[in-house]
Amino acid sequence: MTEHDITLTVNGTEHDLSVEPRTLLAHTLRDELGYTGTNVGCESTLCGACTVHMDGDAVKACTVLSVQADGAELQTVEGLRESGTFHPIQEGFQKEHGLQCGYCTPGMMLAATDLLEENADPNEAEIREAIEGNLCRCTGYQNIVNAVEYAGAKMRGDDSGPGTETAAADGGVPTTDYEVVKIDEAAKMENDI
Numbered sequence: 001m002t003e004h005d006i007t008l009t010v011n012g013t014e015h016d017l018s019v020e021p022r023t024l025l026a027h028t029l030r031d032e033l034g035y036t037g038t039n040v041g042c043e044s045t046l047c048g049a050c051t052v053h054m055d056g057d058a059v060k061a062c063t064v065l066s067v068q069a070d071g072a073e074l075q076t077v078e079g080l081r082e083s084g085t086f087h088p089i090q091e092g093f094q095k096e097h098g099l100q101c102g103y104c105t106p107g108m109m110l111a112a113t114d115l116l117e118e119n120a121d122p123n124e125a126e127i128r129e130a131i132e133g134n135l136c137r138c139t140g141y142q143n144i145v146n147a148v149e150y151a152g153a154k155m156r157g158d159d160s161g162p163g164t165e166t167a168a169a170d171g172g173v174p175t176t177d178y179e180v181v182k183i184d185e186a187a188k189m190e191n192d193i
């Protein structure tokens with residue numbers, strides 16, 4: 001099959017390559033360029049595991065042909081971390097326990113950052129709507145919502161957001177209400193002994 005020369009800029013790095021016209025962007029990112037954080041699940045736009053940013057918007061890379069992305073600026077989950085520092089959404093998923101198996105996580109993070117770039121202070125309903133095209137089999141979604149709220153608060157510099165209040169008050173550990181409750185219980189047990 002005839003191949004086409006394309007240029008993709010991924011996380012700021014330009015790549016020149018040749019692809020067959022039928023090649024999906026998800027496969028080019030993973031198999032040709034090694035950005036394996038772009039997961040592939042359904043290959044039919046249902047699960048969102050393959051979500052990346054294309055020219056600033058979240059797209060599902062399993063339903064974009066690589067030739068359609070010629071000349072585009074792409075961001076994958078690998079591009080969220082800057083200079084060794086987690087992006088607030090990565091920090092939020094870590095602190096709010098927003099993942100279990102992690103398969104949906106890259107796509108969730110990119111769907112969430114797309115939302116936060118358009119709406120710095122989304123409410124819970126807006127967050128749930130923004131991630132409705134991303135399926136998670138493990139978490140039940142609430143901790144993912146909490147993680148997005150955490151990231152929004154951090155990006156706004158709002159110390160009163162979920163998780164950030166306790167982090168600011170105690171120097172960073174513990175960071176979630178769940179951990180605070182567990183530590184309070186442990187302290188009470190020590191006093192009882």
Ligand code: FES
Pocket residue numbers: 039040041042043044045046047048049050051060061062063
């Ligand atoms: S693999 Fe792309 S939406 Fe499921």
Ligand code: FES
Pocket residue numbers: 098099100101102103104105135136137138139
């Ligand atoms: S953490 Fe397992 S699918 Fe979401």
